[in-house]
Amino acid sequence: MDVELIRLTKRYGETLAVDAIDLKIPSGAYCCLLGPSGCGKTTTLRMIGGHEAVSSGDVVIGPYSVGDAPPAERGTAMMFQSYALFPHLNCRDNVAFSLKMRGIAKAERQAKAMKMLSLVQMEHLAERLPAQLSGGQQQRVALARALVTGPKVLLLDEPLSALDPFLRVRMRVELKRIQAELGLTFIHVTHSQEEAMALSDLVVVMKGGRIEQAADPRTVFERPATAFVARFIGGHNVIGLPEGPIAVRTDRMRLGEDAGEGARPARVVAVEYQGTSVLVGLDADGIERPADGSSALTAVLSDHAFAARPLALGDTVPVGWDEAAAHRLDA
Amino acid sequence: MTEIVLPAPALAADKPRTSLNAGERRRRRLTYLQAAPMALVFLIFLAIPLLLTLMVSFWEYNEYEIVPAFTLQNYRDVFEGCLNGSDLCTTVRTYLSTLKFCALTWVCTLLIGFTVAYFLAFHVRSRTTQTVLFLICTIPFWTSNVIRMISWIPLLGRNGLVNDTLQSLGLTKSPIEGLLYSNFSVTLAFVHLYTVFMIVPIFNSMARIDRALIEASYDAGATGWQTLANVVIPLCKPGIAIGSIFVVTLVMGDFVTVGVMGGQQIASVGKVIQVQMSYLQFPAAAANAMVLLGAVMLMILGLTRIIDLRREL
Numbered sequence: 001m002d003v004e005l006i007r008l009t010k011r012y013g014e015t016l017a018v019d020a021i022d023l024k025i026p027s028g029a030y031c032c033l034l035g036p037s038g039c040g041k042t043t044t045l046r047m048i049g050g051h052e053a054v055s056s057g058d059v060v061i062g063p064y065s066v067g068d069a070p071p072a073e074r075g076t077a078m079m080f081q082s083y084a085l086f087p088h089l090n091c092r093d094n095v096a097f098s099l100k101m102r103g104i105a106k107a108e109r110q111a112k113a114m115k116m117l118s119l120v121q122m123e124h125l126a127e128r129l130p131a132q133l134s135g136g137q138q139q140r141v142a143l144a145r146a147l148v149t150g151p152k153v154l155l156l157d158e159p160l161s162a163l164d165p166f167l168r169v170r171m172r173v174e175l176k177r178i179q180a181e182l183g184l185t186f187i188h189v190t191h192s193q194e195e196a197m198a199l200s201d202l203v204v205v206m207k208g209g210r211i212e213q214a215a216d217p218r219t220v221f222e223r224p225a226t227a228f229v230a231r232f233i234g235g236h237n238v239i240g241l242p243e244g245p246i247a248v249r250t251d252r253m254r255l256g257e258d259a260g261e262g263a264r265p266a267r268v269v270a271v272e273y274q275g276t277s278v279l280v281g282l283d284a285d286g287i288e289r290p291a292d293g294s295s296a297l298t299a300v301l302s303d304h305a306f307a308a309r310p311l312a313l314g315d316t317v318p319v320g321w322d323e324a325a326a327h328r329l330d331a
Numbered sequence: 332m333t334e335i336v337l338p339a340p341a342l343a344a345d346k347p348r349t350s351l352n353a354g355e356r357r358r359r360r361l362t363y364l365q366a367a368p369m370a371l372v373f374l375i376f377l378a379i380p381l382l383l384t385l386m387v388s389f390w391e392y393n394e395y396e397i398v399p400a401f402t403l404q405n406y407r408d409v410f411e412g413c414l415n416g417s418d419l420c421t422t423v424r425t426y427l428s429t430l431k432f433c434a435l436t437w438v439c440t441l442l443i444g445f446t447v448a449y450f451l452a453f454h455v456r457s458r459t460t461q462t463v464l465f466l467i468c469t470i471p472f473w474t475s476n477v478i479r480m481i482s483w484i485p486l487l488g489r490n491g492l493v494n495d496t497l498q499s500l501g502l503t504k505s506p507i508e509g510l511l512y513s514n515f516s517v518t519l520a521f522v523h524l525y526t527v528f529m530i531v532p533i534f535n536s537m538a539r540i541d542r543a544l545i546e547a548s549y550d551a552g553a554t555g556w557q558t559l560a561n562v563v564i565p566l567c568k569p570g571i572a573i574g575s576i577f578v579v580t581l582v583m584g585d586f587v588t589v590g591v592m593g594g595q596q597i598a599s600v601g602k603v604i605q606v607q608m609s610y611l612q613f614p615a616a617a618a619n620a621m622v623l624l625g626a627v628m629l630m631i632l633g634l635t636r637i638i639d640l641r642r643e644l
Contacts, residue, residue, distance in 0.1 A: 145551075
């Protein structure tokens with residue numbers, strides 16, 4: 001089912017957590033709400049799920065404006081950041097919980113719960129208590145619990161943040177598989193641009209309660225709307241030129257002889273070997289360093305290109321970019 | 332045991348295994364030493380007095396002396412007439428009366444305690460307000476037990492505040508008799524005195540419930556009552572059990588409240604013991620105390636059968 005947010009706003013006293021955002025998420029899409037902490041992404045998710053009262057505006061799920069309806073009536077289910085599994089119930093009863101609340105007979109709800117557990121490959125641990133499971137296993141159970149009532153929209157609040165990096169990548173694949181298999185709309189809150197890129201059909205980059213850009217990941221990466229998006233999504237140099245800021249992908253920077261006409265001299269301040277590529281940090285006159293104090297420009301060279309013309313700290317090298325690679329930013 | 336070689340103090344790495352064991356032993360001795368003060372307190376103030384009481388319960392006594400001996404006569408006296416005849420013997424009747432107060436008080440304190448704890452834990456948002464309200468709950472404890480009980484008397488008496496008010500409002504024509512010196516007043520005083528012993532452990536259990544669980548329950552379509560029955564109460568079980576143990580043991584052993592609020596007319600096990608003590612029938616009192624101890628321990632054992640406290644804590 002598609003989800004639409006219309007002028008959705010959340011106020012906490014004087015502060016605006018979510019500032020009149022409009023968004024349309026098509027049915028069956030994997031949507032990631034991406035942004036730094038405090039950008040309003042979790043609040044937005046909680047308003048969609050009915051866990052936070054809407055200050056003004058509307059959440060429309062499918063054909064209905066959901067208003068103040070409780071989560072079960074919205075057709076949404078939430079997977080919580082810390083999984084929120086009931087510690088006194090075993091996996092099967094955790095999954096069957098919402099069915100029990102609906103008054104479904106014991107045998108039927110347990111059978112259904114076991115089916116869901118097998119979808120996430122956890123049926124062999126059905127009798128265990130949550131405390132006896134690893135983080136990844138708890139997450140699978142939480143996913144099964146969220147899916148058991150057949151929601152049309154699944155809301156995931158930083159579902160992978162508690163896992164170790166290796167497991168995170170594996171669960172990412174799993175989430176995508178289950179989403180494709182069930183054809184549900186997933187709305188996934190994350191602060192990792194890598195996760196958003198890997199998973200989503202629609203990336204919504206948020207900042208200060210507003211949407212900076214909502215587009216498919218390729219568009220967001222190729223044509224970031226603002227300097228904030230370009231910086232947050234990574235892989236871009238944001239360069240303030242007299243005629244306005246531009247973003248140039250780090251792998252489209254040209255060094256040395258290739259630099260072209262508009263090249264300017266730059267000093268090498270960092271060289272990081274990354275295996276398939278080498279990151280070169282550069283400082284150039286007239287280009288400001290970003291607020292985080294890293295080098296003004298970053299160039300990514302393939303390991304071949306770097307090996308052919310190695311650079312060392314302190315070297316001065318001309319730096320430029322193709323006119324075609326420069327993407328004009330709004331602000 | 333795997334050896335972990337630390338960079339700075341290389342002592343552990345190059346010393347032989349025996350010295351490691353010595354260290355282990357020293358650590359163990361230290362652990363015992365740390366537990367010793369509490370163990371000593373228990374020994375002096377609990378174990379030894381209990382053993383002495385047990386010993387005295389087997390002694391003989393008459394009107395003017397207590398004689399060290401070994402007789403089961405005191406226990407026989409406790410259960411005199413219990414095995415024959417269709418009427419209930421005094422001891423059983425006394426226990427039933429005490430158990431009745433126990434059950435009434437337990438139900439009332441549990442209901443009130445749970446409600447208050449629920450309000451404090453789930454409806455009061457700010458930590459400061461929570462603490463302040465919590466302290467208010469303990470204010471009655473700033474005065475003595477007896478004074479708190481006695482203060483009910485001018486309220487509940489025949490010409491007390493309650494009866495006066497009811498009459499002046501025209502709700503009753505004559506004073507209600509059963510307000511004071513009755514089962515009602517005894518139960519009321521118990522509830523007043525002991526509710527806080529329910530509030531504290533239940534609140535403690537509730538405070539440890541992750542709020543996300545309540546949200547998850549709401550997300551699963553549970554109503555408020557369903558969440559209460561399926562999430563909050565199961566997770567409060569340890570608190571409820573601890574509070575229940577407090578209330579049950581306090582009521583079972585009480586003699587002051589039953590005396591004062593019952594107008595010295597209502598029997599209780601504690602009262603029986605106290606009376607025997609005042610007539611210096613120490614062996615009889617000791618035997619009664621032992622029986623009471625057994626009864627209370629059985630009740631607590633039953634309680635821990637229902638709730639595995641050690642697992643829950």
